[in-house]
Amino acid sequence: MPTPERARRSSKTNGSDRGGEATLDARKLLRALQAVCDGDFSVRLPGDQTGLAGKVADTFNEIVNANQRLARELERAGQIVGKDGKTRHRMSTDRRSGAWGAMEASVNTLIDDLLWPTTEVTRTISAMAKGDLSQTMALQVDGRPLKGEFLRAATIVNTMIEQMSAFTSEVTRVAREVGTEGKLGGQAAVPGASGTWKDLTDSVNSMASNLTGQVRNISEVTIAVANGDLSRKITVDVHGEILQLKEAFNTMVDQLRSFAAEVTRVAREVGTEGKLGGQAIVPGVAGTWKDLTDSVNAMATN
Template identity: 60%
Template sequence: MTTAKQSVADPSAPDHEALLGELTEALRRIGRGDLKVRLPRRAGKAGEVADAFNEVVSLQERHHLDLRRISRIVGRDGRLTERLDDEGLDGSWAEGQRAINSLIDDLGRPTTEIARVIVAVADGDLSQHMALEIDGRPLRGEYLRIGRTVNTMVDQLSSFSNEVTRVAREVGTEGKLGGQADVRGVAGTWKDLTDSVNTMASNLTGQVRSISQVATAVAKGDLSQKITVGARGEVAELAATMNYLTDTLRLFAEQVTRVAREVGTEGKLGGQAEVPNVAGTWKDLTDSVNSMASNLTAQVRNIAQVSTAVARGDLSQKITVEAQGEILELKYTVNTMVDQLSSFADEVTRVAREVG
């Protein structure tokens, strides 16, 4: 502890003058913020004045230290439950302490309320709202503005979450294409996010509908449709696959129709379907059609060969091609006919020779 200039304590006038000088100097030092100054102890009235002065300065120093402590604990450490101790204080000193504590309460309660809502939002709970009236007293000024802003933010987040969830459920799960998120009053990032979700839903809708349109056309036998919607990634690969499938089916249909027309209608035997770059079932079907055409060609040509030989009087020919079903029956019938004709010819020849 620092002290003012020491003097001899007695009730004489010079001592009073010394006290006044020390008191003046001490007050000046207090005015400059030096709360360590103290007056030396004296006897008599001068001592009472010195003691009273020192007591006031001690209270002031205590008050200053308490303010520094509460400022650090509340403002820096964030412990909003800390308060000043007004025990042993009276009058304005106690009122000052209570005023500071009341200020901390007034600052702390809205801050705690804001923190409560923000923590709930961070935990994904968008049902919480900041109370705009605390302990029966409505918020005012900046606190009211912040409270309304926080509540508006929560409402917008809740609306955004609900709309995104609805669109994701309708488009992604329930298959209801064309859904769009409707979040009103949003701006900045929230508007960008809403627009992104709507763009995604719109693109998916266009792509799936185009794929569905082509698949439906193929199922109905219309092989002229193609997927033309813009797409990337796996959707683009799917579109390319569907278009390739349509092209393959169309080519397959054209070739089968040509072979069927040539062999079955126009009588142009030997036709074969040509469907390049096919595999699996499509290759099996192509091979089956070609095998059918090849077998029919061989069978009809063999039957035609034998029939032509019979017509020319050559009864030595027989149908030898492999056949089944009605073709096999026809083969047996023609061969039997040839045998009978041959036997008939032999008998006629024999009788004519013997008689003649």
């Protein structure tokens, strides 16, 4: 719909006095076009012209106005979406016909495409933070396969989730086998693990290996003691509370060996060699061991 100014100029042009029609100033138009070409959308042609010159001026000014509004809307969308993080915002212009509408649609589609990876990463990372390792980034958008950096980013995120899932599964398996089922010697295997993932896997395997070595050594010595072999001790390198257990067990074996040796000596002296008055001496003995030692000594004395 023509503006009032353009309608006014049109009525003058359609009048009988065409001889008074204003002449288009080509130099002014050229300067204005050059300014617009340089990105200056503030330039305008004079609005007081009539006839063809007025129509050209009005049309030029409308084109520049439209470009100025488009530039401002692009800047506003960039600020709101890119800097303020309001990802639901889209640009909107008052001209949607032809290339103007196509330009608006293209910019909004670009925003959608650029924001999609962020939205997908947020979704998958949020799921992972909640312990759900089944979520991965889609490699297609609306039936279109991802390409370029979008595909690379999605592949990296999915690989990370897959490695974490494999690591979690393996750690759970080893912990169950060693800690619950008593299957010693289990090791976590995470194919392709590197960096921190490999360090974590190695740490779990080292823990499982150390625990296996400790338990097996304690088991071997315990079985030996139960079978009467008091020459064996726990020798595995341990620390902390396991070290306390090792020291306590080895002390017990020492006391058992000392007690057995003394009882054997007294029994041999009194019962076999006829040496009366022999007494069993077990240094540091206490509790039941002391009671047994005292009983043997009382028997030998009687």
